[in-house]
Amino acid sequence: MRLVTRRLIIREIKKSDVKDIVRNANNLNVSRYLLKVPYPYRRRDAESWVAMCIKESKEKPRANYQMAIELKSEKRFIGVISLTHVDRFQGTGRIGFWLGEDYWGQGIMSEAIEAVLKFGFEKLKLRRINWNAFVENKASNALARKFGFVFEGRRRKSLRSKATGRVHDDNLRGLLIEEWKKKQR
Numbered sequence: 001m002r003l004v005t006r007r008l009i010i011r012e013i014k015k016s017d018v019k020d021i022v023r024n025a026n027n028l029n030v031s032r033y034l035l036k037v038p039y040p041y042r043r044r045d046a047e048s049w050v051a052m053c054i055k056e057s058k059e060k061p062r063a064n065y066q067m068a069i070e071l072k073s074e075k076r077f078i079g080v081i082s083l084t085h086v087d088r089f090q091g092t093g094r095i096g097f098w099l100g101e102d103y104w105g106q107g108i109m110s111e112a113i114e115a116v117l118k119f120g121f122e123k124l125k126l127r128r129i130n131w132n133a134f135v136e137n138k139a140s141n142a143l144a145r146k147f148g149f150v151f152e153g154r155r156r157k158s159l160r161s162k163a164t165g166r167v168h169d170d171n172l173r174g175l176l177i178e179e180w181k182k183k184q185r
């Protein structure tokens with residue numbers, strides 16, 4: 001799978017990304033709001049995650065799209081955007097993402113999300129995309145609102161960050177294909 005936007009190439013994760021994954025993920029500012037990224041983040045963590053992504057990319061039907069965000073101008077991995085738990089019968093999937101701190105605040109994730117929502121709704125024909133974020137995660141919650149994800153509830157003490165060990169409440173949101181289509185006009 002490969003999506004091209006103005007500044008980005010969204011593509012499969014490769015073994016050669018390991019160094020850049022470690023460089024960007026070994027940062028508590030990135031991992032404190034993530035579920036499964038340990039801190040410190042070492043080469044072996046990246047290697048086993050890359051192996052898992054490659055394995056998942058070959059599954060049929062494919063349930064997990066973990067994609068590298070590559071910046072065209074640097075020709076290197078700078079972050080991840082994923083559609084996971086894709087269930088063709090249910091018509092649902094879950095979006096997730098992170099970006100190296102050096103690249104924050106430039107609209108990069110907005111650009112990536114726009115492309116992945118189009119992929120999910122048009123190519124995978126999903127009916128609904130799920131989003132969840134720790135309640136404290138201002139950037140993720142702001143992004144969800146910007147893309148029209150509807151707040152559907154707050155789960156108490158629902159998730160734990162691997163990096164910090166802290167337990168968080170999380171906000172649940174969803175976007176339906178008809179809501180997404182309305183925003184395209």
Ligand SMILES: CC(C)(COP(=O)(O)OP(=O)(O)OC[C@H]1O[C@@H](n2cnc3c(N)ncnc32)[C@H](O)[C@@H]1OP(=O)(O)O)[C@@H](O)C(=O)NCCC(=O)NCCS
Nearest residue numbers: 030033098099104105106107108109110133138139140142
């Ligand atoms: C969340 C994250 C991917 C945002 O990436 P980004 O490329 O900086 O996001 P954008 O530049 O596209 O900004 C998106 C919107 O969020 C808002 N935003 C970004 N950072 C913010 C912050 N720290 N506080 C409040 N709002 C913020 C911006 O105002 C922007 O809205 P606008 O386009 O209307 O101005 C990045 O901060 C990150 O990787 N964080 C750590 C990992 C993480 O939290 N992942 C999500 C887990 S649910």
